[in-house]
Amino acid sequence: MLLSRFPRVSLAHLPTPLEPLPRLSEHLGGPTIWVKRDDCTGLATGGNKTRKLEYVMADALEHGADTVITVGAVQSNHVRQTAAACCKLGLRCEVLLEHRVADPSASYTASGNVLLDRLFGANLREYPGGTDFDKAMADVADEVRDAGGEPYIVPGGASNRIGALGYVNCALETMAQANERGLVIDHWVSATGSAGTHAGLIVGLKAMHAGIPLLGIGVNAPREEQESKVFDLAVETADYLGAPGVVERGDVVANCDYVGPGYGVPTDGMNEAVLKLARLEGLLFDPVYSGKALAGLIDLIRKGAFADASNVLFLHTGGSAALFAYADQLELDI
Numbered sequence: 001m002l003l004s005r006f007p008r009v010s011l012a013h014l015p016t017p018l019e020p021l022p023r024l025s026e027h028l029g030g031p032t033i034w035v036k037r038d039d040c041t042g043l044a045t046g047g048n049k050t051r052k053l054e055y056v057m058a059d060a061l062e063h064g065a066d067t068v069i070t071v072g073a074v075q076s077n078h079v080r081q082t083a084a085a086c087c088k089l090g091l092r093c094e095v096l097l098e099h100r101v102a103d104p105s106a107s108y109t110a111s112g113n114v115l116l117d118r119l120f121g122a123n124l125r126e127y128p129g130g131t132d133f134d135k136a137m138a139d140v141a142d143e144v145r146d147a148g149g150e151p152y153i154v155p156g157g158a159s160n161r162i163g164a165l166g167y168v169n170c171a172l173e174t175m176a177q178a179n180e181r182g183l184v185i186d187h188w189v190s191a192t193g194s195a196g197t198h199a200g201l202i203v204g205l206k207a208m209h210a211g212i213p214l215l216g217i218g219v220n221a222p223r224e225e226q227e228s229k230v231f232d233l234a235v236e237t238a239d240y241l242g243a244p245g246v247v248e249r250g251d252v253v254a255n256c257d258y259v260g261p262g263y264g265v266p267t268d269g270m271n272e273a274v275l276k277l278a279r280l281e282g283l284l285f286d287p288v289y290s291g292k293a294l295a296g297l298i299d300l301i302r303k304g305a306f307a308d309a310s311n312v313l314f315l316h317t318g319g320s321a322a323l324f325a326y327a328d329q330l331e332l333d334i
Ligand SMILES: *Cc1c(COP(=O)(O)O)cnc(C)c1O
Pocket: 047, 048, 049, 077, 078, 157, 159, 191, 192, 193, 194, 195, 196, 197, 198, 286, 289, 290, 317, 318, 319
């Protein structure tokens, strides 16, 4: 696996730290929990999209693009990181925001990631939930071309075979860190949404024969749908990388029991997890992705799911900018 074959621009602060969470581990009385700090990738408050954008934006530049078009929910961390990357690379950014959450509050529509998108000068266009975004983005691309520009479409979450290379790279980086400090990781847990993170990690882990089971905790789709989406992208990514066949369907495991009423809708478990990590470890997690994934991790540890494990690694995918958008939905007095 030689990732340096693929064009890449430098956007992230790497390697991100790998740290233990001793107070949370003690509190739960289970395995030692470690966190891979991809909330510290650096670009515009960080997060997991920055690793993917290192490869995707390089491809945009190779295609001679001057305008990047992308899509996300109103409080999309992906859109915020893409808008910042465009500024750094001198590209225009056209954003299609999907209203996925019903009855949004004033802070949901104006603060958090939206505030930062506007700060970065992205052109925001708003669409109702369920819009056909392949078509909508193609329409915006036509508009850009008609005005003499050169558009490049980045899919939601930068989750295609190019973006997933960023998480193959994360798997390599993390194994090097674990090897250096003699750390045996028994399980790896991550949020899984648009699938690029989960797919890239599983390709990297399998190609290295790391022998570490990876569990994705879903934030949106039901289990079967999520696993299929991740598997399809993992197969494409492995082929692209020149490592066909490294991932089998059984390697892709998701638990989608912690979504609650829907994408971006707070749950009690998420609320508890966000407060616990803040108060035990001084860490910020977000209400939509990492907070729900942590709620899953905490619940699974309480149920003894990792009873045989000494070390469980949790990927911190970032997202704390969204906390401000949820200011009036978090219960802090518990
Ligand atoms: C996008 C995102 C995820 C999910 O990653 P995917 O690659 O889309 O599956 C998890 N956490 C945060 C904070 C995110 O912004």
